[in-house]
Amino acid sequence: MVEQLAASVSNKQIGILGGTFNPPHLGHLIIADQVMTQLGLDRVLFMPDATPPHVDQKLAIDADDRVNMVADSIASNENFGLELTEVQRGGLSYTYDTMLELTQKHPENKYYFIIGGDMVNYLPKWQHIDELVKLVQFVGVRRENYPVDSPYPVLWVDVPLIDISSTMIRSRVKHGQSIKYFVTDQVAKYIKERQLYRD
Template identity: 65%
Template sequence: MKRLAVKTLIEKSVQDMPQLSSSRKKKRVGILGGTFNPPHLGHLIIAEEVADQLGLDKVLFIPDSTPPHVDHKAAASAAKRKAMVELSIAGNPRFELNTCELDRGGISYTYDTLQELRLRHPDWEYYFIIGGDMVAYLPKWHKINELVKLVHLVGVARSGYPKKSNYPILWVDVPLIEISSTDIRWRIQHGCSLKYLVLDSVIDYIRKEGLYRV
């Protein structure tokens, strides 16, 4: 299907969502949250594809403080994860770092983040981007029934995961690039190349700071 036709179908799906206004007068803002431990090219590709296909004005990259839905893992400090996100999105005027969850501290609940963002920018319309692997966990999310009234949930297809949910999901197809922060940390520990998986500036930062060696 041609990209123009895809955009038409996506915009129609957004307009059909009853919970939220889809007024084109509002600034359309995507949200990509995560630990970013470290951020990689997969994150950037997803953000760019969703922004392009949905016609978003910008995408906020929001590193979490303490993620509620992942197993405990050794993570770089908040300051270093923030620095790596800044390096990753530099040069793309549509990408922007937002530190509201780092500033707030504690467990990072999406509902609380959306409440804060809507208070600061009530004229923005929000699109929260999640991977297809996370869609199955939506019933366990904090105040999920209230959350879906505040934001459009944008599902990014992942191989091996069905594109279905009991919640309103706006599905966007992006290139299936199997890059994960877990794999990158493993590569660092085993001395493997990160070329073409992480931006060179981030690779240099990881080496300089000695991150993920143990």
């Protein structure tokens, strides 16, 4: 199923939602769907990273498990897919390197890179940001108390505030609390069967 979801896409307007997805939750799905429908995109690809640059390594589970959970999460939406470039390449991934590779593979596609409003402030610190903004259109998901000003072109989208985080879900699993309605049933089953986030 992972291979099918990661099938190549060409000549389209493609949203890219990158992240650690540790685990993926309904907030991710809502953001992807809202951006896709509001901007009229053809598809949104979920792009798990190989080695999360900002996550305590003790908390980061294997990339294969995260990919499988994303695949389970998006299987019911034909407009969602997997982008495995960063996982297959391994190591720390920089957005510029990844998007350069994707745009070279599919120069006919237009890519929309989706980030939270809290990340927009950090764009000046992104590697090769001046070149990156020529490769992708950034899409900012508006967040309360975060400014919408940026020296770079950002398309802003309003998405209902869903106060769910992967950190919260991991904590709930560790303490034996329910995660129903925070993640899809398939992901909840996957976490339980593989005893993830117990330690």
